[in-house]
Amino acid sequence: MxxxxxxxxxxxxxxxxxxxxxxxxxxxxxxxGWGDRVTIRRIKREGIGPVEAAWQVGEERKAARTAVGLLVLQGAVRVSDAGVVTAVADAPEPADPVLSALFQGIRRRGAQGARLYEILDDDDFAPYRNRLEPRVPPVRRYAxxxxxxxxxxxxxxxxxxxxxxxxxxxxxxxxxxxxxxxxxxxxxxxxxxxxxxLAWPDENTRRWRSFNRYCGQRVDAALEGLPDRTRKALGRTASRARQGPRPVRPERRGRRSRDGGWAEEIGAESCGGGCGGGD
Structure with a gap:
């Protein structure tokens, strides 16, 4: 030198x-990120279910909203203007095991029905959550x-x-x-x-841009034809009213939001370059 x-x-x-x-x-x-890349290549080759894809896009709330929307399209449930989901009498049980578990939980509610936020933590829907979680792609969502x-x-x-x-x-x-x-x-x-x-992405930015877009497109295609009225009605019960602490259930490691709370539905926008971007 x-x-x-x-x-x-x-x-x-x-x-x-x-x-x-x-x-x-x-x-x-x-x-x-090597394991994530291997998983993403496999999923793009073999495909992914719309509910699992919705989890990648927006975690639990997005997945629940997508699952209910699919049940509506299959004629298994109906959604009132207030966002209450009830089972249709004599409707055939869905073939998909995740949707089947959700349908059974809604049917157990009878005329009382269920709201979207209850699907996230109510005991009646524990079988749905237990069936869904192992099928969620083990791909990290943040940088x-x-x-x-x-x-x-x-x-x-x-x-x-x-x-x-x-x-x-x-x-x-x-x-x-x-x-x-x-x-x-x-x-x-x-x-x-x-x-x-600043060349490194913030740790709260999304990772795997093309995979997030792929999952978002999969969800949009599956919910094509869902009435706007139903979408808006589900949005009315997406969050629990603040009347006390919500029920506590075991945490799925690596699936919670950064601040420790339940993740709000977000879009598929991702971060840019650096180690947080990719794909």
Missing amino acids: GWVPDEGRFAVWWLLGFATVNAGLGLWCLIR EPGRTVAAFAACGISFGMSAHGLAAEVRLPFLGGDPALWVLVWWPVAGLLWLCT
């Missing part, structure tokens, strides 16, 4: 350390925490480089001057390195 003055070589090594952290983080993301890790590395490396220069009484590279100026250099260097972390 003849182009670097002697007082600047240690700073170059610190910056190379930051580059190494980012390279290692990219390799970790690549390895961690890795690459930006957070890189941001910590930026802060640590900028502080370490400044502290090193100050302790060793090294003149500022290319600028010279009093070594005490390293105290002022810390924050500008930290800011520049932090800007580099």
Whole structure:
């Protein structure tokens, strides 16, 4: 590194350390996403059910809404204007095991019917949830925490480089001057390195863009012909009224929303490049 003055070589090594952290983080993301890529290729080759695809698009609430919509299209249930789902008398039981379990739960409710949010946590619909969960594709929906890790590395490396220069009484590279100026250099260097972390997607952004679009198209195709009135009616009972804590049921690992609550229905929009994007 003849182009670097002697007082600047240690700073170059610190910056190379930051580059190494980012390279290692990219390799970790690549390895961690290998299983997802294999699963996605298999699903695109073999297909996926609309309810399972809906889970990938919007988790439990989207899956329940899709399942009820399919039952409506099959003539197995009806939805009132208030969003109450009731079974149609003498309707044949669906062949799909997931839809069959949901239909049985709705039929057990009788004239009382069920609301969409009850399908998510009521005991009557535990068989439906138990049948659905093993069929949900084990594909992570959100990006890795690459930006957070890189941001910590930026802060640590900028502080370490400044502290090193100050302790060793090294003149500022290319600028010279009093070594005490390293105290002022810390924050500008930290800011520049932090800007580099923006190349990583936020951990709350969606991953696997084309797969999310594929699942969304699968859901839209399956629900084609569902009346708008039914869609709006289901939306009215998508969330439970705040009258106390909702029933607690065992957590499915890796299927909860980032804040620990039940995921709201969201679209299939995904993040851009970096380790969080892909496909």
